[in-house]
Amino acid sequence: MTESNFSLKKIEISVSEAEKRTGRNAMNMQETYTAYLIETRSVEHSDGQSVLTDSLWRRCSAFEWLRNYLLVYYPHIVVPPLPEKRAEFVWHKLSADNMDPDFVERRRIGLENFLLRLASHPILCRDKIFYLFLTQEGNWKETVNETGFQLKADSRLKALNATFRVKNPDKRFIELKHYSDELQSVISHLLRVRARVADRLYGVYKVHGNYGRVFSEWSAIEKEMGDGLQSAGHHMDVYASSIDDILEDEEHYADQLKEYLFYAEALRAVCRKHELMQYDLEMAAQDLASKKQQCEELATGGELFSIWGVTTQLFGQETPEQREARIKMLEEQIKEGEQQLKSKNLEGREFVKNAWADIERFKEQKNHDLKEALISYAVMQISMCKKGIQVWTNAKECFSKM
């Protein structure tokens, strides 16, 4: 498959396996990490048959590099987030251990989801580095490095500074920032309480399991009640063990919410970029304005009203030639500045336009996905209720036969 006719829409990507590995890191120390097998299949023919075209192993850090690269080169895009590295919002039964097989499995699914999101994004799917991530076995890291993305990344400090000092950011971005803060806060809260609810639900179900054992022991001394007790006890055991699957399913729901929790950060990144660009623009305009003022002052000779005037007064008069030279220099700078301002303005507007287009796309995606997630939650509850009805109906029958 060549790059030119590479249309990711006709390919299937899967992260099919996860494997624990040990190796030596940059400091020649032993470390354990997880590697993931990425398989790419192209759906060639109209019959939908897929052919395995690429298959390679990548470790976690490679995914991070890919994402960081995309953040730098596509600042106007809401870049899909990676799944969490550490298990958060856990409840008692789940271990917070990163090597726990359930967690690794959920991570695998999360990484697959990440790649699928990239593949279905109209712009990101065409990125060369992404293509190489899927296809270039060796030296991928070197290739990414060569793009110099790490150097191009905006410094956090710069971004923070811009956020505080920007005067006229686009209102929509301010609103978006508020929205992303609210989204993050409410989903975190939701996930935390959900974990507590899951914990309690687990308790209710599991304690019923004790009935099973005690009924069984009691049935030994009863003649008429014995059978009923014994079989009811069995149903209590079934009830108690049913919670494991139920909560396992719910964990997938939590993961769907988590993705949008992390998306909030991606939204904020776009807002930050806008603020940076806007601040840059404002600074450039301010700089241009001051240079223009200087030029004017020099030209009109109004030294008294400017610091230039004072300094020349202090340090002696300058020659007309010197003044001319300065005016000329300033005029050049002003010209340059005007050009730059123009292009920055253009850039800024382009950015806002493109960013907003992607944000609209993101909004549609978010509404669709979260609605699906909420519906799937209802479906899970329904399944849980049906199981409950069945178990208790069986138990009731046993009790009534005692």
Next chain:
Amino acid sequence: MEGECRASPARSWGLPAGGAGGDSPGGDVPLPGSISSSALLQTEVLDLDEDEDDLEVFSKDASLMDMNSFSPLMPTSPLSMINQVKFEDEPDLKDLFITVDEPESHVTTIETFITYRIITKTSRGEFDSSEFEVRRRYQDFLWLKEKLEEAHPTLIIPPLPEKFIVKGMVERFNDDFIETRRKALHKFLNRIADHPTLTFNEDFKIFLTAEAWEFSSHKKQGPGLLSRMGQSVRAVALSMKGVKSRPEEFMEMNNFIEIFSHKINLIDKISQRIYKEEREYLDEMKEYGPIHILWSASEEDLADTLKSVASCIDECCKATEKRMSGLSEALLPVVHEYVLYSEMLMAVMKRRDQIQTELDSKVEALTSKKADTDLLTEEIGKLEDKVECANNALKADWDRWRQNMQNDIKSAFTNMAEENILYYEQCLATWESFLTSQTDLHLEEASEDKL
């Protein structure tokens, strides 16, 4: 003793080695009052004047049983036996209806205590009137129970609710505690009323009918404190001796009681624990729903869906509350009563053993010719009768108790299952209607897009 669990060490879902979860079902769930007043209206009252004579079927000699002086002696005639059986087979033919309600606090300089109103309605001839209303306090119930135990040492007297509940009680007189106690006292009196022998006990009658002053003076009668102490010392001495050989059926009975006691205690703990876990689940759910409403405030398209989810969760909360209330009414008090019953049973077994030991020690004395043989032989004769009475009383009452226990346990657990079924059915309906509304919306939106 751990149940199935893969939990972290901090929590365990099996039963802890020590006592746990002994809290009485607290909470803000109001428990409905007694229902026997409606039973009063429905059941027909049969004139059972004849059965008035059918008292103390098993006793032959009043002095041995220390019965109260008002009840006549009856030989074990076939007629009276038939009457008794008939009475038991037709429990609807009650002629004594008792309710316990209206707890009231009384404050004196020395103490504060609660009295309960007891209303008795009856058609029995030996009662002076057909309706009585008295007020009694816990102490008085305790007195009644002790009198019944004295009069019928080997009958299974219904248990009284505990004097104190050690765990989880801040204040002796909180509302839930009083309500739980009131219900248990109500049960206690009704069980006595339903008991074929105890129902005709004279102290019971006085308890139900006597005015306050009459009642206090009656209480002061009977064997004095010293003689009671003397009796109990003797009892302790005898029980230390241990029973030599228990008849086979009583060995079985004892075995059953030991195991039953252990199991019912476990079930009590499990049930209390389930109630506690459900309460905590409810508390969390109450916080869970509103978060969705909060979220809907910052969304547009999703707002409606989020609000619907919140209202579903709210409905489920209500269903949980209902389930908890059902549990605390139908299951917990029954299981707990049988925990107390099991203690009662062990006491009854002990008393039976004591009576037998008395006989055994006299027989031993006879064989070793330590005292006057003639006197001993006479005493032994009386004791043999006593032992036979005691054993027969216990046997009959045991069968009756087993039957009742089976029915009570069966209906308690069937109710528990029913409550759970109702709970899940309610939640199912809520979520299914949510799903339908969402799918309808989907279809609506899809058709709008097509336009």
